Amino acid sequence: MLWNNQAYRPLETLIYDNIIAPAVEEISDKTAEKLAASLAPGAKVLDVGCGGGQLAVQLAKLRADLIINGLDLSPQQVKRARKRAVLAGVRAEFFQGSALDLPFKSETYDLVYSIASIKHWPDYMAGLRECLRLVKPGGLLIVVEVDKDCPKETAAAFTSRWRLPGFMKSLALIFFRVFVARRSITLKVARQLAAALPAKKYDTALYAEDLCWIVAAEK
Numbered sequence: 001m002l003w004n005n006q007a008y009r010p011l012e013t014l015i016y017d018n019i020i021a022p023a024v025e026e027i028s029d030k031t032a033e034k035l036a037a038s039l040a041p042g043a044k045v046l047d048v049g050c051g052g053g054q055l056a057v058q059l060a061k062l063r064a065d066l067i068i069n070g071l072d073l074s075p076q077q078v079k080r081a082r083k084r085a086v087l088a089g090v091r092a093e094f095f096q097g098s099a100l101d102l103p104f105k106s107e108t109y110d111l112v113y114s115i116a117s118i119k120h121w122p123d124y125m126a127g128l129r130e131c132l133r134l135v136k137p138g139g140l141l142i143v144v145e146v147d148k149d150c151p152k153e154t155a156a157a158f159t160s161r162w163r164l165p166g167f168m169k170s171l172a173l174i175f176f177r178v179f180v181a182r183r184s185i186t187l188k189v190a191r192q193l194a195a196a197l198p199a200k201k202y203d204t205a206l207y208a209e210d211l212c213w214i215v216a217a218e219k
């Protein structure tokens with residue numbers, strides 16, 4: 001899955017959670033702070049492709065009043081997310097399922113967000129439409145993904161934060177550029193996808209020091 005379009009297998013969840021996710025967490029923490037500052041009291045939030053639940057749990061720590069759900073295709077990731085929430089002593093519920101067929105009622109969430117997951121979806125547009133289906137009118141869909149065109153220096157700064165011994169950092173950079181960034185989506189394509197969404201308005205930009213792009217669509 002790290003290198004193709006299937007569900008994360010157990011070994012891959014272990015690698016992602018222990019080596020890569022700590023570097024993603026720095027970005028997630030800042031994102032959680034921004035989201036926490038913008039959401040109304042008691043807002044309902046869904047994290048699609050939540051992985052080990054790092055961002056959802058961080059958000060729950062910052063805002064105990066929010067109703068936070070997370071969903072991931074990988075049962076192992078869902079298990080990790082549930083365990084992370086229990087260990088953190090926060091309220092967040094996690095479900096197994098696909099972004100392309102979300103097991104929730106339409107227009108139930110104030111915010112649906114997805115971080116670094118869309119590149120794995122077999123049909124980007126179908127997944128985005130499905131996510132937007134769950135957003136209440138006036139609510140927001142936020143999608144963040146690695147920019148296929150991210151500069152080498154930015155990629156190197158990111159992989160240097162992976163939990164690996166120094167001698168493996170250059171291999172990590174090659175792995176990231178070949179198997180992650182190159183298989184991701186450009187900002188230009190993200191804009192085209194956002195423009196085709198049945199949203200009231202949308203915005204796109206580069207994010208996290210140009211490592212990623214972000215799409216924010218208001219329903």
Ligand SMILES: C[S@@+](CC[C@H](N)C(=O)[O-])C[C@H]1O[C@@H](n2cnc3c(N)ncnc32)[C@H](O)[C@@H]1O
Nearest residue numbers: 008049050051072073074098099115116117120
């Ligand atoms: C790179 S990880 C990102 C995890 C987390 N959002 C983060 O930022 O750390 C991508 C996640 O997307 C999940 N995923 C892949 N395809 C999916 C799909 N069709 N529906 C839901 N989740 C999916 C994977 O299982 C994996 O946990």
